[in-house]
Amino acid sequence: MSGELTHLDADGTARMVDVGAKPVTARTAVARATVRMGAQTAARVAAGDAPKGDVLGVARIAGIQAAKRTGELIPLCHPIGLDHVEVDGVIDAAAGTIVLTGTASVTARTGVEMEAMTAVSVAALTVYDMVKGLDKGVEITEVVLLEKSGGRSGHWVRS
Amino acid sequence: MSGELTHLDADGTARMVDVGAKPVTARTAVARATVRMGAQTAARVAAGDAPKGDVLGVARIAGIQAAKRTGELIPLCHPIGLDHVEVDGVIDAAAGTIVLTGTASVTARTGVEMEAMTAVSVAALTVYDMVKGLDKGVEITEVVLLEKSGGRSGHWVRS
Amino acid sequence: MSGELTHLDADGTARMVDVGAKPVTARTAVARATVRMGAQTAARVAAGDAPKGDVLGVARIAGIQAAKRTGELIPLCHPIGLDHVEVDGVIDAAAGTIVLTGTASVTARTGVEMEAMTAVSVAALTVYDMVKGLDKGVEITEVVLLEKSGGRSGHWVRS
Amino acid sequence: MSGELTHLDADGTARMVDVGAKPVTARTAVARATVRMGAQTAARVAAGDAPKGDVLGVARIAGIQAAKRTGELIPLCHPIGLDHVEVDGVIDAAAGTIVLTGTASVTARTGVEMEAMTAVSVAALTVYDMVKGLDKGVEITEVVLLEKSGGRSGHWVRS
Amino acid sequence: MSGELTHLDADGTARMVDVGAKPVTARTAVARATVRMGAQTAARVAAGDAPKGDVLGVARIAGIQAAKRTGELIPLCHPIGLDHVEVDGVIDAAAGTIVLTGTASVTARTGVEMEAMTAVSVAALTVYDMVKGLDKGVEITEVVLLEKSGGRSGHWVRS
Amino acid sequence: MSGELTHLDADGTARMVDVGAKPVTARTAVARATVRMGAQTAARVAAGDAPKGDVLGVARIAGIQAAKRTGELIPLCHPIGLDHVEVDGVIDAAAGTIVLTGTASVTARTGVEMEAMTAVSVAALTVYDMVKGLDKGVEITEVVLLEKSGGRSGHWVRS
Numbered sequence: 001m002s003g004e005l006t007h008l009d010a011d012g013t014a015r016m017v018d019v020g021a022k023p024v025t026a027r028t029a030v031a032r033a034t035v036r037m038g039a040q041t042a043a044r045v046a047a048g049d050a051p052k053g054d055v056l057g058v059a060r061i062a063g064i065q066a067a068k069r070t071g072e073l074i075p076l077c078h079p080i081g082l083d084h085v086e087v088d089g090v091i092d093a094a095a096g097t098i099v100l101t102g103t104a105s106v107t108a109r110t111g112v113e114m115e116a117m118t119a120v121s122v123a124a125l126t127v128y129d130m131v132k133g134l135d136k137g138v139e140i141t142e143v144v145l146l147e148k149s150g151g152r153s154g155h156w157v158r159s
Numbered sequence: 160m161s162g163e164l165t166h167l168d169a170d171g172t173a174r175m176v177d178v179g180a181k182p183v184t185a186r187t188a189v190a191r192a193t194v195r196m197g198a199q200t201a202a203r204v205a206a207g208d209a210p211k212g213d214v215l216g217v218a219r220i221a222g223i224q225a226a227k228r229t230g231e232l233i234p235l236c237h238p239i240g241l242d243h244v245e246v247d248g249v250i251d252a253a254a255g256t257i258v259l260t261g262t263a264s265v266t267a268r269t270g271v272e273m274e275a276m277t278a279v280s281v282a283a284l285t286v287y288d289m290v291k292g293l294d295k296g297v298e299i300t301e302v303v304l305l306e307k308s309g310g311r312s313g314h315w316v317r318s
Numbered sequence: 319m320s321g322e323l324t325h326l327d328a329d330g331t332a333r334m335v336d337v338g339a340k341p342v343t344a345r346t347a348v349a350r351a352t353v354r355m356g357a358q359t360a361a362r363v364a365a366g367d368a369p370k371g372d373v374l375g376v377a378r379i380a381g382i383q384a385a386k387r388t389g390e391l392i393p394l395c396h397p398i399g400l401d402h403v404e405v406d407g408v409i410d411a412a413a414g415t416i417v418l419t420g421t422a423s424v425t426a427r428t429g430v431e432m433e434a435m436t437a438v439s440v441a442a443l444t445v446y447d448m449v450k451g452l453d454k455g456v457e458i459t460e461v462v463l464l465e466k467s468g469g470r471s472g473h474w475v476r477s
Numbered sequence: 478m479s480g481e482l483t484h485l486d487a488d489g490t491a492r493m494v495d496v497g498a499k500p501v502t503a504r505t506a507v508a509r510a511t512v513r514m515g516a517q518t519a520a521r522v523a524a525g526d527a528p529k530g531d532v533l534g535v536a537r538i539a540g541i542q543a544a545k546r547t548g549e550l551i552p553l554c555h556p557i558g559l560d561h562v563e564v565d566g567v568i569d570a571a572a573g574t575i576v577l578t579g580t581a582s583v584t585a586r587t588g589v590e591m592e593a594m595t596a597v598s599v600a601a602l603t604v605y606d607m608v609k610g611l612d613k614g615v616e617i618t619e620v621v622l623l624e625k626s627g628g629r630s631g632h633w634v635r636s
Numbered sequence: 637m638s639g640e641l642t643h644l645d646a647d648g649t650a651r652m653v654d655v656g657a658k659p660v661t662a663r664t665a666v667a668r669a670t671v672r673m674g675a676q677t678a679a680r681v682a683a684g685d686a687p688k689g690d691v692l693g694v695a696r697i698a699g700i701q702a703a704k705r706t707g708e709l710i711p712l713c714h715p716i717g718l719d720h721v722e723v724d725g726v727i728d729a730a731a732g733t734i735v736l737t738g739t740a741s742v743t744a745r746t747g748v749e750m751e752a753m754t755a756v757s758v759a760a761l762t763v764y765d766m767v768k769g770l771d772k773g774v775e776i777t778e779v780v781l782l783e784k785s786g787g788r789s790g791h792w793v794r795s
Numbered sequence: 796m797s798g799e800l801t802h803l804d805a806d807g808t809a810r811m812v813d814v815g816a817k818p819v820t821a822r823t824a825v826a827r828a829t830v831r832m833g834a835q836t837a838a839r840v841a842a843g844d845a846p847k848g849d850v851l852g853v854a855r856i857a858g859i860q861a862a863k864r865t866g867e868l869i870p871l872c873h874p875i876g877l878d879h880v881e882v883d884g885v886i887d888a889a890a891g892t893i894v895l896t897g898t899a900s901v902t903a904r905t906g907v908e909m910e911a912m913t914a915v916s917v918a919a920l921t922v923y924d925m926v927k928g929l930d931k932g933v934e935i936t937e938v939v940l941l942e943k944s945g946g947r948s949g950h951w952v953r954s
Contacts, residue, residue: 007217007289014213014852016859018879020821020900026497054166054173057375057491061552062234064493065383068548068556071863073228073281074288075221075856079863079876081556083586084495105497107586109878109902114288121280122232124302129233129273130166132304136315140302143283145295156295173375175382177402179344179423185656216650216852220711223652224860227707227715230386234379238386238399240715242745243654264656266745268401268425325535325607332531332693334700336720338662338741372491380552387550389704391599392606393539393697397704397717427719427743432606439598440550442620447551447591454622454633461601461617463609474613503815534693534809538870541811542701545866545874558874560904561813582815584904643849643925650849690802690809698870705868709917710924711857750924757916758868760938765869765909766802768940772951776938779919781931792931 007076016076019109026083027150028105029113033120033143035098035127041135043093045127055130056089059100063087063123067104070118080108082115087123098127101146111151117143166235175235178268185242186309187264188272192279192302194257194286200294201252204286214289215248218259222246222282226263229277239267241274246282257286260305270310276302325394334394337427344401345468346423347431351438351461353416353445359453360411363445373448374407377418381405381441385422388436398426400433405441416445419464429469435461493553496586503560504627505582506590510597510620512575512604518612519570522604532607533566536577540564540600544581547595557585559592564600575604578623588628594620643712652712655745662719663786664741665749669756669779671734671763677771678729681763691766692725695736699723699759703740706754716744718751723759734763737782747787753779802871811871814904821878822945823900824908828915828938830893830922836930838888840922850925851884854895858882858918862899865913875903877910882918893922896941906946912938 007014037045045055064085071079087102102119104112124140131138149155166173196204204214223244230238246261261278263271283299290297308314325332355363363373382403389397405420420437422430442458449456467473514522522532541562548556564579579596581589601617608615626632643650673681681691700721707715723738738755740748760776767774785791802809832840840850859880866874882897897914899907919935926933944950 007213007292013883014217014855014859015881016877016879018900020878020902054375057372058166058173058234058379060491061376061379062232064491065549065552066232069232072860073221073225073232074285075217075860076285077288078878081558081585081876082493083497083555084493086492088490105495107497108876113291114284117284117287121284121299121302125273125276125280126233126235128276129236132272133166136304137317139304140280141300143280143299143302145291145298158296172406173378173382174404175400175402177423179401179425213852216849217856219650220853220856223650224708224711231383234383237401240399240717240744241652242656242714243652245651247649264654266656267399325531325610331724332535332696332700333722334718334720336741338719338743376491376552380550384550390701391539391543391546391550392603393535393701394603395606396719399717426717431609432602435602435605439602439617439620443591443594443598444551444553446594447554450590450622455635457622458598458620459618461598461620463613463616476614531693534690535697537809538694538697541809542867542870558876558903559811560815560873561811563810565808582813584815643853643928650853694802694809694870698868702868709857709861709864709868710921711853712921713924749927750920753920753923757920757935757938761909761912761916762869762871764912765872768908769802772940773953775940776916777936779916779935779938781927781934794932 014076016078019078022109024107024109025150026107027112029116029148030103030146031116031120032146033100033124034141035124036141037096037131037135037138039094039096041131042091042096044134045131046091046093055127059089059123059126060087062126063102063119066122067115067119070115073118074114077114078110080106082106085119087119100124111148113145113148117145173235178237181268183266183268184309185266186271188275188307189262189305190275190279191305192259192283193300194283194297195300196255196290196294196297198253198255200290201250201255203293204290205250205252214286218248218282218285219246221285222261222278225281226274226278229274232277233273236273237269239265239269241265244278246278259283270307272304272307276304332394337396340427342425342427343468344425345430347434347466348421348464349434349438350464351418351442352459353442353456354459355414355449355453355456357412357414359449360409360414362452363449364409364411373445377407377441377444378405380444381420381437384440385433385437388433391436392432395432396428398424400424403437405437418442429466431463431466435463491553496555499586501584501586502627503584504589506593506625507580507623508593508597509623510577510601511618512601512615513618514573514608514612514615516571516573518608519568519573521611522608523568523570532604536566536600536603537564539603540579540596543599544592544596547592550595551591554591555587557583559583562596564596577601588625590622590625594622650712652714655714658745660743660745661786662743663748665752665784666739666782667752667756668782669736669760670777671760671774672777673732673767673771673774675730675732677767678727678732680770681767682727682729691763695725695759695762696723698762699738699755702758703751703755706751709754710750713750714746716742718742721755723755736760747784749781749784753781809871811873814873817904819902819904820945821902822907824911824943825898825941826911826915827941828895828919829936830919830933831936832891832926832930832933834889834891836926837886837891839929840926841886841888850922854884854918854921855882857921858897858914861917862910862914865910868913869909872909873905875901877901880914882914895919906943908940908943912940
């Protein structure tokens, strides 16, 4: 493992990495978060969701808005624009899960993983907030990066 | 299961629940997030962390600051003050985990679970951001509420 | 007209009015904004709205989130909590209008009119943003306070 | 009418439009908001305004600051920089109106209409906030786009 | 000196102090910042300031708005409401100084010093921003607390 | 002195300067803030700082995060991205000072001085916040620009 903790300088002090010399390239990242709940709760969400789409609808908007504020939330993240953000949600009532997938892309000097990860994290917290009155045991069971492309490290897909 | 999706009104439309008639009481919530990485990465964090405490130090601050902005991030959350927020982190290098625990408390008409959950989520994202250059496979494997007290529903502890 | 420009002091300098001596009381305000567009556009919104509720759904969330940030947007507004915010939208396809109504309430030393006004303004801007690609002539034709109660000035209803 | 609700995908789900493939061009937009009040109120504002310029001065700053936060307020808006923002106000005491005109420009992949519209909306809300103590009947009677240029759709002027 | 670094716990870890057990009392704080520049620059500001009041007018608004966001900026500060904020500025053209004084008050469990300090700091930065094109040597020469009252420690005045 | 108050137009009205015609170039700025306190307090900070680095650690993060929000805080500042931000702190216990130095850089149409100045101002306020319980007389004794490069005015160093 030849990598270094790039956010720490020679003294171990936190800093924002200097990306001024990096080229501007198109970059994309995809992340996923899963919220697990009782099958009954998931069924209620699915049913309540049918007429107005609200639980997933609110979660999607929350995720998109959070992606735009990633640089404010994550201390050493660069503030970047975004060309595109999208958050989708799928309810599996039988399994008792809601899976949120988020894609972010930008044309910039640095990657967009944190924007995708932040989008699905906040979307998952929003789902949690909307169902916690039904089921106190609801939990977020994963927030992971699925894929990234663009930049020096090329295309990476979670194996 | 007699609960209802309290964020949806009779028509299924999203709204912020009216808490105007609820009493102001002391409320506390505790949440936990776990970040999993390779043992080598965790050891690097632990070693890099020794002299300056930076990875956990930055994550703690990020979590505290995020807790204060919960109402901005989670659409149907009430904007509330906070009497206290604390985020602690423990590195288990052998297991390859960093466990973040967050406590939030407030004297208000509504609970503080989302503040604790948001604090540990953003702290975990911050850890992820600081180690992703070392190990692309890092993942957040849980964000859960451990305990809450205060308010009508009393003291609840995750079983 | 015996009132004064309460935001200006004796020198005409802008300041935030001191409400420290005012009692904490329950306060509510209701505001309305109207967005006018071609009948065809409104019909498209209504139809596109049917399966997923998105245009109004997104506008409602945008309005609720903006209400929580009123103190950041309006310079001389006090930062206050909120007990409740709700934004509803009605499409009249024949008339080519979308009418957004917002209610905000708080238990505080100062009123909540600006929160209701900000909620419907931002909800209307969100509708505009989502339909401007269809119809460049879309316009917001009113943002008005309908009603307020609580505080020294009592219950007021727009005549 | 061949346009589509570009914020809705094939399933009607809200998303931020992908502008990654659009060229970066200079773009400008101009919007206007009108606040209507009693002639006496407008005269008071004009008089109170003379020595220190405060009502319009505060509204201008509020509008400029809001333009910079458009991406945070409008869910599906792209976060963009700004090359220029300006908000001007004209009081017509006899007519009882304050007219706010806002211009925004940027060199980007997407347009700047929402920034101009947000600037004048928040400037108008700020005027409302500063005169509502004098005249509860004050209302915002329009928020409209006057002109836009740059981008694929070229120069457009409200007819 | 019997005090302790109250933001550090027994392990030296940063945390937000728990104020849940403190009584809610009226609190006020006054702070001052001074910006020093060449006499010619100060005269230009004073003259440019005469007709429209803009340099000080903009700085006052910036300070008031920053006070409301103190909890977002200062990591271990509690998020609190505000009953009142006011920022005043005085230009002494001969001395080449602009002195900004800020007062903040709140009815809360914790003090309001940071809000007053943040208000004058950001007001001073705003003055700097507006005159730096005239005089690169402009500097902020002090940001100090002048006075505080309320809370356990009573009334304190800088000697 | 041939400069003009570039934020004021012909009428003295505040506006954001139009930078649309300026070239995009690499720009850097360095600023410094000094916090003065009793020697005993500084020694306490240095000692408390040894094991966990918290006072300076928290101040560094606060400064970095504030730099990213400069455009929100300073009304006439352009919203820009950032390629790099770094805040360092040095405690001189004998002299009773903590000196914070901040560097910001960006590739943009406008300079980055305000980001560097905002970073050290907020870092200094954070130090103040963390030691004010020990020593009410703590004060920020300077916030100055040390150096800037890039853009039309070339390299400038404080003499």
